Amino acid sequence: DQQVKQNSPSLSVQEGRISILNCDYTNSMFDYFLWYKKYPAEGPTFLISISSIKDKNEDGRFTVFLNKSAKHLSLHIVPSQPGDSAVYFCAASDPGNTGKLIFGQGTTLQVKP
Amino acid sequence: NAGVMQNPRHLVRRRGQEARLRCSPMKGHSHVYWYRQLPEEGLKFMVYLQKENIIDESGMPKERFSAEFPKEGPSILRIQQVVRGDSAAYFCASSQQGPETQYFGPGTRLLVL
Numbered sequence: 001d002q003q004v005k006q007n008s009p010s011l012s013v014q015e016g017r018i019s020i021l022n023c024d025y026t027n028s029m030f031d032y033f034l035w036y037k038k039y040p041a042e043g044p045t046f047l048i049s050i051s052s053i054k055d056k057n058e059d060g061r062f063t064v065f066l067n068k069s070a071k072h073l074s075l076h077i078v079p080s081q082p083g084d085s086a087v088y089f090c091a092a093s094d095p096g097n098t099g100k101l102i103f104g105q106g107t108t109l110q111v112k113p
Numbered sequence: 114n115a116g117v118m119q120n121p122r123h124l125v126r127r128r129g130q131e132a133r134l135r136c137s138p139m140k141g142h143s144h145v146y147w148y149r150q151l152p153e154e155g156l157k158f159m160v161y162l163q164k165e166n167i168i169d170e171s172g173m174p175k176e177r178f179s180a181e182f183p184k185e186g187p188s189i190l191r192i193q194q195v196v197r198g199d200s201a202a203y204f205c206a207s208s209q210q211g212p213e214t215q216y217f218g219p220g221t222r223l224l225v226l
Contacts (some may be wrong), residue, residue: 006155034214043117043204043217044156089155098169099213100146101206103155 003027004092006104014112019077021107023090026071032093034101035064035075037086044089048075080111115140117207117218118187125224126195134190134221138207145188146215147180150202162188195225 005024013019023033031052036044050057050064050073057064063076077084087108091101118137126132138145143164148156158172162182173180177195182188192199202222206215 004155036217041219041222043119043219046214046216049214091156094158096169098161099144099208099210099215100158100161100169100172101148101156101215102158103148105155 002105003030004090004102004104006088006090006107008107009105010108010110012110012112013080015082016079019075019080019084019109019111021075021077021088021090021109023073023075023104024071025073025092027092027095028068028071029095030092030102031095033064033066033073034091034093035062036089036091037084038089038106039086047088077109080109082111082113085109085111117205117216119203119205119218119221121221122219123222123224125226127226128196129194132192132195132199132223132225134192134203134205134223135187136190136205136207136218137187138205139216142207142209142216144208144210144213145182146206146208147188147190148204148206150204150220152201156204159190192223195223197225199223200225 034049035047038044066073087106090104094100147159150156160180161169177193202220204220206217208215
């Protein structure tokens with residue numbers, strides 16, 4: 001039972017353009033979401049998070065949007081840079097208050113120069 | 114401020130041997146999480162520990178796997194009698210409080226021959 005889904009395995013965009021990575025979830029009790037970026041042979045690096053009391057959070061080139069009614073969130077990267085090429089994971093914090101994270105399968109972003 | 118440390122980074126074991134993976138959380142963090150990433154998949158939660166206590170082990174296989182986080186020293190994930198299906202990347206994450214942003218270590222890549 002995949003509670004967090006990233007339906008696009010890969011995405012390719014041109015440098016300078018916008019990258020939009022999508023994530024869907026099934027459990028309406030999820031109230032905190034995070035995006036992580038991962039390079040090969042490294043651990044995930046925290047990028048940005050959002051609480052369910054908000055619908056948008058922005059940090060520099062990264063913005064996360066949350067649509068609770070659709071159980072959907074997205075990560076926007078503007079402008080995209082070649083160094084953004086990595087695997088991006090969406091995660092939800094378990095509502096049972098342990099803080100364990102439930103991850104999507106990941107989306108591989110390639111930004112072409 | 115050093116990040117989450119994991120060692121070894123790579124571990125090769127033959128079937129039937131034991132694997133011990135170590136994790137030192139970030140300074141000031143007392144919550145440790147272990148995740149496993151199988152090839153071509155997202156990260157899956159295994160266990161959540163605080164100092165000297167296992168809080169949630171719902172993601173741990175029932176046999177051969179154990180974890181501890183002693184009062185002094187790193188957290189240890191122990192896999193007894195390893196099988197080829199245990200080959201994966203094992204990541205440790207830490208946080209100051211449970212339901213909060215987790216910071217990941219570089220991972221240990223276990224290969225079982």
